[in-house]
Amino acid sequence: MIITYFYLIMISKSILFLLLVLILVSCSPSFNRDKALFDRSAVKAKFKAIDDLNDCYFEIKENGFTDFYCQLYDSLKNTHYPGRYTQQEDTLLLKFYNKEAYKMLGKKALISHTKKEIVFFDVYPGIRNRLLFN
Known part of the structure; x- marks a missing residue:
């Protein structure tokens, strides 16, 4: 029972971490995508x-x-x-x-x-x- 509880906590923290990384990557400025065309x-x-x-x-x-x-x-x-x-x-x-x-x-x-x-x-x-x- 205790192992299952800790296992669920670890999974939920991993999911939250991945969600946070995904949000940060998706919120990066769109200029990074256009920089090569901008420079040319x-x-x-x-x-x-x-x-x-x-x-x-x-x-x-x-x-x-x-x-x-x-x-x-x-x-x-x-x-x-x-x-x-x-x-x-x-x-x-x-x-x-x-x-x-x-x-x-x-x-x-x-x-x-x-x-x-x-x-x-x-x-x-x-x-x-x-x-x-x-």
Whole structure:
């Protein structure tokens, strides 16, 4: 009876451990799956915002990828937010792998080819988060 009890406890702990591992593996960022295609994609357009010590770049890549990153004055990347986009005329609908990027940029971007600029905004039109120049 006691052996059966310990046997059931060991089986239940093993099942819980396997379930935990399965959950952790399935919750890993999907960027790991797309990284090879992301690295192979060529840059179609690159926008840049210059600050005193921190320059920010937003790249539109082939295959529906975007890359937003900031660099310190000595070329060290201190933020990096890869993502995907879908384009509807001159508007990009952004989907980042890391949700922190939405706080900086928003969920949409409007490209002005005449002014050579891109304006980022959130769901509500009129709330502008950042302006980057080409």
